[in-house]
Amino acid sequence: MIEFKRYTLKNGLRVLLQKDNTTPFVFINTLYDVGSRDESPNKTGFAHLFEHLMFEGSVNIPDFDRPLQIVGGENNAFTNSDYTNYYTYVPTQNIETALWLESDRMLGLNFSQEKLNIQKDVVIEEYKQSYLNQPYGDAKLILKPMAYKIHPYRWSTIGATMDHIKDATLDDVKEFFYKYYAPNNAILSIVGNIDFDATIRLIEKWYSEIEMRNTPKRKLPKEPTQKDARTQTVTRQVPYDGIYKAYHMYNRVDTKFHATDLMSDVLSNGKSAQMHQNLVQKKKIFSSIDAYLHDSIDEGLFVVEGKLMNGIDMDKAEMAIQEELDLIKNEIVDDYTLSKVKNKIESTFVFSQISPLQMARTLASFELIGGAEMINSEVGKYLTVSASQIQDVAQEVFRKENCSTLYYLAEKK
Amino acid sequence: MSILNRKIQPDFEPIPGIEYIEPKVLKLDNGIELFSVNAGNLDILRLELIFKGGSYAQKEPLIASSTAVMLAEGTKKMSAQKIAESIDFYGAFPTLGANRHSSNVGVYTLSKYLPQTIEILQDMVFQPTFPQDEFATMMNKRIQGFHVQHERTGFIARREFFKLLFSIAHPYGKITELKDYKNLNTEQLFDFHKRYYNSDNCKILLAGKFDDTIIQKVNQTFGQENWRGKSFSEDKKFEIPENNGTERVFIKKENAMQSTICIGKKMINKKHSDYIGVKIVDTILGGFFGSRLMQNLREDKGYTYHIDSMIASARDSGYFLIETDVANEVCKDALDEIYKEIRRIRQELVSVEELEVVKNQILSEMLKLFDGPFGAMQTFWSMKEYDMTFEFFDNFIEVVNKITPTEIRDYAKKYLHEDSMTQVVSGNPDGFDTD
Numbered sequence: 021m022i023e024f025k026r027y028t029l030k031n032g033l034r035v036l037l038q039k040d041n042t043t044p045f046v047f048i049n050t051l052y053d054v055g056s057r058d059e060s061p062n063k064t065g066f067a068h069l070f071e072h073l074m075f076e077g078s079v080n081i082p083d084f085d086r087p088l089q090i091v092g093g094e095n096n097a098f099t100n101s102d103y104t105n106y107y108t109y110v111p112t113q114n115i116e117t118a119l120w121l122e123s124d125r126m127l128g129l130n131f132s133q134e135k136l137n138i139q140k141d142v143v144i145e146e147y148k149q150s151y152l153n154q155p156y157g158d159a160k161l162i163l164k165p166m167a168y169k170i171h172p173y174r175w176s177t178i179g180a181t182m183d184h185i186k187d188a189t190l191d192d193v194k195e196f197f198y199k200y201y202a203p204n205n206a207i208l209s210i211v212g213n214i215d216f217d218a219t220i221r222l223i224e225k226w227y228s229e230i231e232m233r234n235t236p237k238r239k240l241p242k243e244p245t246q247k248d249a250r251t252q253t254v255t256r257q258v259p260y261d262g263i264y265k266a267y268h269m270y271n272r273v274d275t276k277f278h279a280t281d282l283m284s285d286v287l288s289n290g291k292s293a294q295m296h297q298n299l300v301q302k303k304k305i306f307s308s309i310d311a312y313l314h315d316s317i318d319e320g321l322f323v324v325e326g327k328l329m330n331g332i333d334m335d336k337a338e339m340a341i342q343e344e345l346d347l348i349k350n351e352i353v354d355d356y357t358l359s360k361v362k363n364k365i366e367s368t369f370v371f372s373q374i375s376p377l378q379m380a381r382t383l384a385s386f387e388l389i390g391g392a393e394m395i396n397s398e399v400g401k402y403l404t405v406s407a408s409q410i411q412d413v414a415q416e417v418f419r420k421e422n423c424s425t426l427y428y429l430a431e432k433k
Numbered sequence: 434m435s436i437l438n439r440k441i442q443p444d445f446e447p448i449p450g451i452e453y454i455e456p457k458v459l460k461l462d463n464g465i466e467l468f469s470v471n472a473g474n475l476d477i478l479r480l481e482l483i484f485k486g487g488s489y490a491q492k493e494p495l496i497a498s499s500t501a502v503m504l505a506e507g508t509k510k511m512s513a514q515k516i517a518e519s520i521d522f523y524g525a526f527p528t529l530g531a532n533r534h535s536s537n538v539g540v541y542t543l544s545k546y547l548p549q550t551i552e553i554l555q556d557m558v559f560q561p562t563f564p565q566d567e568f569a570t571m572m573n574k575r576i577q578g579f580h581v582q583h584e585r586t587g588f589i590a591r592r593e594f595f596k597l598l599f600s601i602a603h604p605y606g607k608i609t610e611l612k613d614y615k616n617l618n619t620e621q622l623f624d625f626h627k628r629y630y631n632s633d634n635c636k637i638l639l640a641g642k643f644d645d646t647i648i649q650k651v652n653q654t655f656g657q658e659n660w661r662g663k664s665f666s667e668d669k670k671f672e673i674p675e676n677n678g679t680e681r682v683f684i685k686k687e688n689a690m691q692s693t694i695c696i697g698k699k700m701i702n703k704k705h706s707d708y709i710g711v712k713i714v715d716t717i718l719g720g721f722f723g724s725r726l727m728q729n730l731r732e733d734k735g736y737t738y739h740i741d742s743m744i745a746s747a748r749d750s751g752y753f754l755i756e757t758d759v760a761n762e763v764c765k766d767a768l769d770e771i772y773k774e775i776r777r778i779r780q781e782l783v784s785v786e787e788l789e790v791v792k793n794q795i796l797s798e799m800l801k802l803f804d805g806p807f808g809a810m811q812t813f814w815s816m817k818e819y820d821m822t823f824e825f826f827d828n829f830i831e832v833v834n835k836i837t838p839t840e841i842r843d844y845a846k847k848y849l850h851e852d853s854m855t856q857v858v859s860g861n862p863d864g865f866d867t868d
Binding site for chain 1: 437439440442443444445446448449452472473474475476477505513514517518520521522523524525526541542543567570573574577578580581583584585586688689690691721722723731732733734735736737738739758759760789790793794796797800801804805807
């Protein structure tokens with residue numbers, strides 16, 4: 021049982037505190053409830069570009085990094101389609117510097133056109149480094165708009181195109197800040213060797229004067245049910261053919277989520293998993309095969325991706341995947357395998373607790389979707405999933421008309 | 434209510450001292466040394482067997498790493514599938530691999546399942562069968578991996594860099610070619626296993642939460658008699674080449690959207706008395722987010738998403754390396770700025786303010802090395818394998834606290850002259866075609 025304390029400020033800022041006396045550092049995680057799904061279709065990549073700007077100076081503090089570095093602290097952030105997450109950690113004694121910095125950039129930003137221009141360049145290089153200059157790196161950029169036609173998950177967090185990033189203006193950015201970076205749109209979680217009362221006093225001191233803001237209520241279009249199988253073929257300068265199949269699945273709080281997650285483990289988590297054993301070890305059709313889900317808050321995707329062994333025909337490879345999916349649709353998962361994937365869920369959860377940073381992040385992200393208490397109930401939900409529930413979701417998800425397939429072909433030399 | 438002054442940084446305290454966690458040493462019945470750190474509040478363990486002998490000792494490329502990986506692909510008792518099933522069933526995470534001078538077989542496991550997982554490890558170490566079919570599958574996967582890596586400018590540049598520094602005649606500079614994958618056979622793995630995977634040659638690390646019964650279990654499993662015969666030592670000694678390595682090499686990759694830059698040289702390792710000084714220079718230059726290279730090339734110019742420098746140790750040498758991926762259009766400018774920063778640290782004195790930041794970053798970094806039982810064990814081993822102790826860190830803290838701007842400049846002068854650097858660029862940068 022992981023114990024934590026919840027506290028809410030008058031301005032709506034939600035606070036979660038967990039004591040961990042094994043670390044000399046304190047980890048401060050700030051989650052803002054804004055992600056790339058909140059962007060407008062002609063200004064994509066914005067939530068992430070904005071994340072970069074959060075380090076470029078706030079209303080009272082011209083430089084975010086130096087004051088943190090001088091107290092021995094470090095920080096970073098990431099953005100996904102659902103939210104933006106910042107973390108800072110410092111030796112426990114110096115927690116106040118971290119709260120001073122984090123609260124000031126919630127209060128207001130103060131950066132120049134010049135800094136915006138530089139960060140646009142940095143993000144464009146990140147775009148290339150992470151997606152375009154990597155073998156197979158653009159596959160996920162292509163797959164999303166195949167699967168989503170209406171919902172904003174159709175563009176990637178890095179942006180639908182580099183042009184949107186190039187076109188961003190200072191006004192756009194300011195507007196985005198006041199819309200979303202509000203205390204009532206944020207969750208602050210802190211893990212470390214802290215005294216609860218003293219920490220709350222410090223939080224009150226630095227955050228309570230930040231005013232509540234009007235955050236627009238999220239109204240996202242629901243992705244219509246896919247009625248026909250979709251396919252696309254691209255040819256790239258890569259050494260081997262690849263295949264990506266994306267199926268629509270459930271949202272994060274759907275009761276069927278856990279069965280779906282376990283199904284992905286049965287198929288591909290670990291070397292003993294079904295697909296790895298059959299397709300890599302036995303039939304030698306793929307050099308690697310993976311089945312995973314985007315555990316996004318709204319209805320996400322279940323993706324199967326594989327790299328073909330040299331000389332294997334694409335039709336044969338796709339058929340082999342289909343056989344594996346048919347197997348899990350038609351035959352019930354045996355008890356041993358079910359225990360195995362459940363054991364792995366339990367052990368992965370225990371190992372995740374090594375990292376206080378991970379704990380702070382997990383508390384905040386659970387708070388966002390349904391309450392930080394989920395940290396103590398999620399594993400239990402996995403343990404109650406039955407083999408027939410896995411079969412049910414397999415039959416519901418793995419339907420031909422629910423699938424978008426990307427054939428990623430190697431250019432013939 | 435008092436009015437907050439947000440313009441002024443709240444008071445802060447110096448970085449706290451390290452609380453060293455010194456592992457307990459005990460000998461198993463057969464004499465194997467077991468180092469253990471019993472700490473943390475989670476019921477998890479990391480167990481690792483370390484054998485002397487890695488890529489330095491292999492007769493042909495790939496033997497050491499393939500031997501380690503293939504231990505999980507079949508034993509006299511268990512098939513590859515059975516091994517994978519059992520490890521997954523206990524929710525354990527195996528780690529198998531080889532470094533330059535050692536090979537390691539380990540597992541992360543829930544403490545309660547150690548009795549089961551350790552038996553799987555024992556079987557893998559004592560009686561692997563290196564079956565042909567699994568071997569062929571693994572090699573095909575590795576060959577595919579090799580081809581995919583060759584699409585990465587970072588891989589291409591680093592490979593060339595180490596070749597230039599240490600030459601292909603030395604194991605540190607030996608690069609793997611496609612033919613090496615094709616020439617490898619299981620006989621070589623049997624031979625390597627026979628030479629190095631034995632009790633004479635083994636040390637065991639155990640970290641996490643455990644009680645005496647677990648120590649007893651380790652002793653029962655790996656502490657009985659001398660298993661697997663006598664040990665061989667690395668039978669060939671290689672001289673580090675004397676070249677001063679100032680080549681500049683460009684490898685074109687037509688379709689690359691960025692270019693990778695590697696700049697560096699051979700360097701003293703952590704056993705050398707100047708190491709700590711050079712490490713401080715390296716930190717200022719490129720060792721953290723606020724470093725000069727990061728501030729200049731990313732935060733000021735937007736040439737790259739990331740740049741860093743590092744100083745790394747190997748048993749018989751070491752190296753210094755600056756690495757970054759930059760936009761093709763600015764590659765030449767980026768090179769100029771990198772050399773400008775190296776020159777600047779060699780010529781100008783670092784300010785007291787900058788030095789203060791760097792000192793605290795280093796002290797905090799050291800604190801992190803001892804955060805948690807796994808970290809503490811890894812840090813211990815990083816010293817032990819060089820026959821060093823935690824005294825190194827006491828010394829480090831002392832040097833960091835005392836070092837002056839003049840001394841820093843002197844270290845840079847002595848070790849990091851820009852004319853002594855090897856440079857590799859891989860990609861499709863503007864203005865390189867005429868070179």
